[in-house]
Amino acid sequence: MKKMDQNPQDELKSSLLKLRSFLIPGDDENKVMYLHAIVALAGSLSAFFILEAGEMSLGVIEHTFLILIEKTCVIVVVAYIISRTSFFRGILQKNFTIKNQILMIAAFGAVSIFGTYSGLNIMGAIANVRDLAPMIAGLVGGPWIGLGVGLIGGVHRYFLGGFTAVPCALATILAGVFGGLIYVLNKGKFIGILGAVIFAALMESFHMLLNLLIAQPYSAALTIVQELSGPMILANSVGMLVFAFIISNLINEQKTKQERDQYLDELERHKYELKVAQKIQKSFLPTDIPSLENLDLAAVNLPAKDSGGDFYDFIPLSEDKMAMAIADVSDRKVPASLLMALSRTIVRGKSMENPEAAELAKYLNRLITEDGKAEVSLKMFYGILDIKNKEMNFINAGHSPPLVFKNKTRDIINLEKDKVSLGEVKNLKIEEHHLQMEKDDILVFHTDGINSVVNSEGEHYKTEYISKILKENNQLSAEELIGRLEESIFSFFGGSALEDDISLIVLKMN
Structure with missing residues (x-):
């Protein structure tokens, strides 16, 4: 298709600009x-x-x-x-x-x-x-x-x-x-x-x-x-x-x-490290969700364009008891995915000894702070769920507070949160909390990557959107609720790659 005829004045202006750009170095x-x-x-x-x-x-x-x-x-x-x-x-x-x-x-x-x-x-x-x-x-x-x-x-x-x-x-x-x-x-x-x-x-x-x-x-x-x-x-x-x-x-x-050339080499090396880190992170996320009576459980990790430090895990302790953890590693020197893998391994190994939630948190904190140069912190929620009695003892070390939908009152509450993350202080004093649940109560856990989701107008994704989904769709299964949450996040975001990875867990008492 031929271009429309330009105005002679515009053509002259364009020619002068080209001449200027050529003459002026x-x-x-x-x-x-x-x-x-x-x-x-x-x-x-x-x-x-x-x-x-x-x-x-x-x-x-x-x-x-x-x-x-x-x-x-x-x-x-x-x-x-x-x-x-x-x-x-x-x-x-x-x-x-x-x-x-x-x-x-x-x-x-x-x-x-x-x-x-x-x-x-x-x-x-x-x-x-x-x-x-x-x-x-x-x-x-x-x-x-x-x-x-x-x-x-x-x-x-x-x-x-x-x-x-x-x-x-x-x-x-x-x-x-x-x-x-x-x-x-x-x-x-x-x-x-x-x-x-x-x-x-x-x-x-x-x-x-x-x-x-x-x-x-x-x-x-x-x-x-x-x-x-x-x-x-x-x-x-x-x-x-x-x-x-x-x-x-x-x-x-x-x-x-x-x-x-150095930049391109660094870029290639960075891409390779990201692929390795993403493989490490993916390999340490549980592929099978435990199937326990009277418990409906689903989880997903939404990866970022760069490798993140999120992990979650479910550790069955008995027929009616399960330990669970969701965490976000933040570091300034060591790749987050490697620290995530190490932390997840320690949590899983220590959980098998069936300690109290606060005891496990203090043990992990000691390991992280033994080397004062590590400069790493771990935001973690760790809880021990008694399915039979529908109760959970937990600690929350700086992690995003989980949301609890109370089916009887249809209220949404935030679980307690301690401000200090693991690895920030050597002698950690952390409080263990207790949650009593009832049939059809729903817990939603999310990492802080959800706070970095921004739409085209510069607005941040809010936890109020999660609360609304829970109230309007509480009759759905945990897997279906995870799908609704994913849809809500990407619909709000409208982009192709997240700035930070997001881990979501939905736990529903049957």
């Missing part, structure tokens, strides 16, 4: 594109002024500077191409294989030679940007690579001859060595754009000083330095500025890639 890629445009413009203007030099009567210094800038632009473009190669990236990543080092030395050695050939012969000396390549090689690859590139450029310059051959060759070799020493002193890190530019300016100043100290005759050397020092220092500094920017961009690019 918003990320590293755009910055590099912007830089290439500047380099190309500088090279073009230099070439133009060189061609027009005769008519414009430029001085020697200005003319030399323009030529060097033009050649610097060419070198920067070539160096940028080299910087995209695998061996250069390998050197940046400290992967100093023999192959990478040889290719690096050969490539930048060739650039150094080009810096000499593309120079301008003035009074037997060559105005050039030869030192740029060994300086860069040393700053990026260390002393051996810097020395290798410096030797290639320096030896080549020496055999070209001239009264400045020795100091110029020596300066080129030392440019690579000094760059490498800076690399070592900075512990293999690139010194940054400003540091690189300052180094380039100082190195070319040192180059001029060597000419004054070594080249003969001194008067000719002095004239050369007066004519060439400004253009060479400035041209090499500009070249270093551009290439240092490229290197910094590459380093940031690699850092971003490493962070991305």
